[in-house]
Amino acid sequence: MTGVSEGRTALVTGATAGIGAAFARELAAEGYALVLAARDAQRLAAIAAELPVPAEVLPADLATAEGCDAVAARLTDPARPVELLVNNAGRTLNRSFLRSTVQLEEELLRLNVNAVMRLTLAALPGMVERGRGDIVNVSSMSGFGALMPGSTYPASKAWVTNFSESQGLLVRGTGVRVMALCPGYTRTEFHHRAGIDISDMPSWMWLDARSVVRAGLRDLRKGRLISVPDWRYKLAAFGIRHAPRGLVHRVARDARGRIGHEER
Template identity: 80%
Template sequence: MAAVTERRTALITGATAGIGAAFVRELAAEGYDLVLVARDEARLAAMAAELPSAEVLPADLSTQEGCDAVAARLTDPARPVDLLVNNAGMSLNRSFLQSTAEQQEALLRLNVTAVMRLTLAALPAMTERGHGDIVNVSSVSGFAALMPGSTYPASKAWVTNFSESQAQLVRRFGVRVMALCPGYTRTEFHDRAGIDVSKTPSWMWLDAGAVVRAGLKDLRKGKLVSVPDWKYKLATFGMRHAPRSLVYRVSRGTRGRIGRETH
């Protein structure tokens, strides 16, 4: 009699487009049961209909109510989640001086607070079970103060630092946490944010599926930070080690291009 294989469950935020959708496709192919989280109920339903086993959870993670709903799912002892992918994120296509406090707070609630809340919801049960994975989608822009006048790189710097810190805390329990830091990736992100990337060279673009596969490979190797593709590994090395004055000059000259690559 064949042994029964225990089903694994992954919860993915921002699941209907870009890197989130690529995680959905990759994890479905690996046999995961999926919990799909996004704001758009119609797109969630359409995506779930194409999958063998998927649950939909409409939620706006920039709101308290949205975070509460997803946190409740993550803490449900009857339906454990083995892998959490915090992918939902946003950028503002405007200078800090031209933005409002409400816009900046919405960005921080989604890019920072939601990541913290959902990670905190998932980790206690994972550590108690002795296994579990969390991938927090960050960005190469978080390695330097790129995009002058933008809060986005600062929010991603927090995600990377936070992920590294929690990874060190929980790895002794058999739980892995990793920051996935892609470069320019072909997704809907730029169009939705109103960001013009028409002048970005084609060689700088990454495929979302390739980003996800590289990230999952690094997660399973136990890496705390994953930077897919050699050119962005080189870029982040430069951002980490080059004199800050040089980084600032490059940032001004490119108008923060590397910071606008994300999911």
Template identity: 65%
Template sequence: MEPTGRALVTGATSGIGAAFARRLAHEGYDLILVARDAERLASVAGVLRADTGRSVEVLASDVGTPEGCDAVAARLGDVDLLVNNAGFSLGRTFLESSVAAEEELLRVNVHAVMRLTLAALPGMVHRGHGGIVNVSSVAGFASMQPGSTYPATKAWVTNFSESIAGAVAHLGVRVTALCPGYTRTEFHARAGIDMSRTPDWMWLDADAVVREGLRDLRRGRPVSVPGLRYKVVVWGVRHLPRRLIRRISRDVRGRIGRPSPGDRA
């Protein structure tokens, strides 16, 4: 994969998405940044242009809507690296949820990843190079959040990414599911999940997550789990008895509050 080119990052104004934007701009990529908040996008883009001298285009769009997803898909024809980072969790259990909230979760966490990956791949395959990072989660390796449908969406992202990676690797295109654990971002606060009881050792740094994810993409690894502690966690959820995993998950999940409807990154 070429060291520079054009990269598109969704959910680019905060957290892991913003860390991807910073890293890629410093590596020499020109950027297309996507998020819902136009004012915040403009601010992030201005800082990156000043710091790196790279071209930074902004696209204020909501990938949770058909129109927003189409607008982003239309910009992917000449993109060398796609980062599907936009995503969110619901700060309520399934029994407290609604059809509208669950469908929005699927549109952002699942449908947008599929739609944008499919839009980016033909150009990458035609050029014989390119990369796609689909931001998933350690939560997707097991039902680690009782009552939450978020892990199910991330299980789909990981499985989908592995499948597509195997289909396009011989064509010069690399696809990686980036599966971080708890990372210090706005993610949990936006979802109304109280993480105050989570021990410090469980938290990852967003810049470190991005660094390891890009390294694994370039090594051709279809799944990237940043941090030794979470590699151990993933080994555990894949091999320990399911009954034990369910018991542990009740202790490590943050407590759910009640955010306003539709509050997401």
């Protein structure tokens, strides 16, 4: 059994599958005790049972105030400090903004934006006071540009990336690190849950969740504020950020906005 290092606890949201589950397994292998948060209590229990370290199950819907409050309360418990927070829970909508509803859009923003802010704010002051701690906010390649015409998802991820970079700069020199992890297409349940057809996506575009997590943790420990796993997506991110906007917009239209529905 993997030994647990005293005082090292990680909390992972969206931990039942994909990148969240990969984070749970990788951190367990490193000796972290885990707190696993997601909506599905049964799947959380199944993930917890397979880990070789103590794993606390915390069912919570982070698109609700009650769910955020429950996870925030765990993060601010002074008797059980969390050394590493992974804000991974998120969603997309398989529909144009013109066909969306206020309810759906607000739910997306509550999960992708508000929950990240709420939990980061819950965890960060205590980490700074203790002089140690890490936060990884899972963002997206799509946050580097308007790549999905008619979708709120890239805008939400642009916020996550910018927010994480800003907080990382704020706490530099305190012993605390904050980083945005911006993966490209990663094989998870994310697309299936959103009802997105990915059958025609070329195999070379896909990343493995375990590799994404390992690359992200390496970058975190190097002190990077933004992590883009895999050289192919590093090149793509550079192009999106520095190419003429008109070119980026033409590519986005040609791709029909499908890039970005990738993580988790």
